[in-house]
Amino acid sequence: MKLTQWLFFLVLLATTSVVRAQEDSLKIVAEEDTLSLPEATKPNSQISIGGGIELDYANPVEYTIGPINIEGAEGYDPNAIRLVAGLRQGQKITIPGQQISDAISNLWKEGLFSDVQIFADKEIAGVIYLTIQVAPRPKLSKYRFTGINKRQADKIREQIELFTGKTISENLVYKTKAKIIGYFREEGYSAAKVNIKRIPDEIMMNSEVFLIECDRGKKVKIKKINIIGNESVKSGKLRRAMKDTKQMAIWRIFKSSKFTESAYSRDKIAMLNKFNAVGLRDAKIVKDSVYMVNDKHLMIDITIDEGEKYYFGDITWIGNTKFRSTYLDTILGIKPGDIYNKQLLEERLRMSQDGRDISSLYMDRGYLFFDVTPVETDFTDNRISYEIRIREGKEARVGTIFIRGNTKTNDHVILREIRTRPGDLFSRNDIIRTQRELAQLGYFNEQAFQVNPMPDPQKGTVDIEYVVEEKSSDQIELSGGYGGRNLVTDRPMVIGTLGLTFNNFSVRKLFTGGAWSPLPSGDGQRLSLRGQTNGKYFQAYNFSFTEPWLGGKKPNSLTVYMSHTLLGNGYLKRNAKYEGISITGAGVVMGRRKKWPDDYFSESFELSYQYYDVNNYGSLFPDLPVGYSNDISFKYTIQRSSVSSPIYPQSGSVITLSGKTTLPYSTWEGIDDYSSISSQDRFKYLEYYKIKFGAEWYFPLSKDQKLVLKTRVGMGYMGAYNSSKGISPFERYYLGGSGITGMNQIGGREVIALRGYDDNMLSSSAGDPIATKYTMELRYPISLNPSATFFVLAFAEAGNSYPSFKRFNPLDVKRSVGAGVRIFLPMFGMLGIDYGFGFDKLSPWASGYNGNSDTSIQQKGYFGKLTFTIGMNLGEL
Incomplete structure (x- = not known):
C-alpha cells in the first residue's frame, strides 16, 4: 500500500471526514459544513507536508515539534490556540498518527472557527515545523x-x-x-x-x-375541545381536568384559551387520570388531532378507549408491628370491591391533604425511616389484590436544629416558634406546625420556606435545618385623602395620615450603636405610631407596643397602648360656638397561648380607660350633649385560629368570642330613677357589657388551593345593667360603608363595614346596641409574591344593626353583592378597593332613611358604591 493511501485511511478513521491526497503534500483542513441542521456540521480534513518529505505509512516516524506558527487568528491569543490544540514546541509527535487529528478536533470543538488547517512547512534533522491556520467565526x-x-x-x-x-x-x-x-x-x-x-x-x-x-401572526384560541368515546366520565369533567388547555367561554376570566404543545401534553395525562380514578386504568387516547378552523381558532378532537373497569381486591399488610392490620385498614379506608383508584391508594399510603395516611401515622410517632411499598399480588376477574409491605425502622429523635437565612430576625425569635425540640421524637406534624407558626410571624417569605431533615440511621437521630428568607415587615403609611364628612360641619375634608409600624422591633438594642440600620430590629416586638389630621377639625394619635414573649420563656404577650382623638367644628374650645368631642385613652393587654382544648387556642385579658369630653354635641350624643364620661372596662377574649397564612389564608378557621364589661356602678349608687338626674351625673361613669362572637372559615376549592371560599358570621350585643340608667351613649355599633377609620369613625363607636352602602347609613344616628353581619367571599390570587400579594374577590354580604332587642331579627338584614381587589404591600399593609351593590331598603331607624315616600334611587336600592379599605380586618364584627 502506498504511503499516501495509508495516511488517508488513518485520517478517515480519526476525523470521519473527507481526505484528499496529493503526491507532494498532505494537508488536514477543518471547514464548516452548512447543513440544514447545524448540529450535523463536521470538520473536513487534509494534511500537507512540504520539503519533499516521504512518509512510510507502514512505519510511522517520530518527530520533534519545532516552532508552531499561527495564522489568521486575529483577536485571539496564539498561545491559547497552541494550548487548546494540545501541541507544543519540543513535543514528540508521530506522523502519520492521531495527534494531528486530535489537535484539529480540539480547536473545532471550541466553536470559535469556521475553518481549521494544520501545515507541516518543513522538516530539518527530525524537527518538524508546523503552521496552524484558522478562520475565526464572526x-x-x-x-x-x-x-x-x-x-x-x-x-x-x-x-x-x-x-x-x-x-x-x-x-x-x-x-x-x-x-x-x-x-x-x-x-x-x-x-x-x-x-x-x-x-x-x-x-x-x-x-x-x-x-x-x-x-407573530394572530393569536390562536381553542374554539372547542371534542372528546369522543368517553362513557364513564362526563366531557365537562374531563375538560376541567385540563388545567391549561381551555376552550373558549364567555365566563372564562382567569384562564385564557390559548393553545401550547407543552400544556396540551400535560393536560392529556391529567385527563387520563380522571379515568384511572374511576377504575379505568387501561384508558388511553387512541387518536387526537389539533387543526385550524380559521386563522384565529383551532379545534381539538380526542378519541378515548376506556378499556375495562377494575376494582380493589384483598389488601394484606406485612411488616407492621406497631399497629394492628385492622387499624391500618381503617386509616387506609379502601375495602375489597371498591373501584380501583391508584392515585387514592398512593395518597392514603404516603401523603394525604388531610393527614389521613399511613406515612403520617408512622412519621408523627418518630418513625422517620419508615417506608411502605404496595405490591400487586393477584389479578383475577378485574380485581387487583395488594400486599402492602412496611419497613418500620426504628424511632428517630431530633438532634440539632439549624437555622439559615435569617439576616434580620434573631435566632431565639425563630427557635421559640419551632415545635421540633432536640431529644423529642421526630414528628412530621410538628414540622408542618412549625412552618405555620413561622408564617404567622409575618417576617418571612412563605413561598421560600425550606425544611431539610438530615437523618443519621446509625445513631437514630435527625438534624433539621430550617431555611427562611427575610421579607420586609415594617409598614409606612403616608397618605392624604379627600372624603369622609366632618359629622359636625357636614363637609368633606382633606385628611393626612402618617403611620409607622415596626413589626420586628428590638427594645434591647436601643442603646447598641451598630443596631441602628436603620432601626433596632430582630427581637419580634411590635411598635406602632400613627397620626391623622386635617388641621383644626380632626386629629387622632395612636401609640402601641407589644412584647410577644414576656420574659422570653413562654408565649405570654404584653401590649400597652395610648390614643387621643379630637373632633370639632374648628373653633377653639373656649369659644361659645365650639362643638366637639375629645377622647383620651390607654390600656394594657395580656395574652397567652393555651394548650387545651388544643394549642390553636389563645386568650387575652385587657384593662382599658377612656375619657370622653363632649361639648354641645347633642346631634350625635343626645343622651350626653355636654359633659364628660369615664369608661373603665375589662375585656376577655378567647380565640381559636388555625389559618394557614395571615395574608392569604387557604385553609383553616378563626373563631373568636369576647366579653367586655364595666363595673355595675348603679348597684351601689342607690338611684332608682336615673331620669331625675342630669346626664352628666348619669353617665359620669359608663356602665355596660358587650358580647361579641365572630367566626370565619377558609375552604380551598381547587386542587392547587388557590381558589378559596371565605365565609364569616359575626354578632355583637351591648346591654345595660340597669334599664333606668339605659344603654351607654358610647361603644355602640355603627353599620355601613368601608369601616375605615378617620372622620367617619367617632371615638367610642364600633364601626362595622357593609359594602354597597354609604358609611354609617344603616344604623341610627346615635348608634345601635345590636349588630349582625354575614359575609361570603370567593378569592383567587393573581400573585402570592411576598413583596406584593395581590388577589381578586367576589363577595356577597348582609348585615344590620338594631336599636333594641325587640327590633332584633337576625334575618332582617341589608344585602349587597360586588367584587374587589386586595393588594398587600409590606411597607403599607393591606389595601383594598371594592365596588358593591346594595339592594335593600333601609330600616326606619337608619340614619339614611328618608321615609316611605322617598323615591330617590338610594331608597329604591340597586345602587353601586365604591369603597376603599386599609388594614386586614377593619370593620369586622
Missing part, C-alpha cells in the same frame, strides 16, 4: 427586533443567549430562532414566524448585526 456586535413591541422584546431577551461579542454559528442562529418561536407559541401565537438576517457590521471587523424579524 462576532455578534448587536441585535434588534422588528415586528414586536418593547415589552415583548424585553421578555424574549431574557430567554435567548445573545450578547455583544458572542461567537456566531449556524447552530446559534438555529437555536435563537427556535427559542423565539417557542416563546410566541407559549403565548398562543401558533403560526408565528421568525427570520434572522445577518448583516455585516461596517464598524467592527469580522462582526455581524442580527436583525430579528418577528411575525
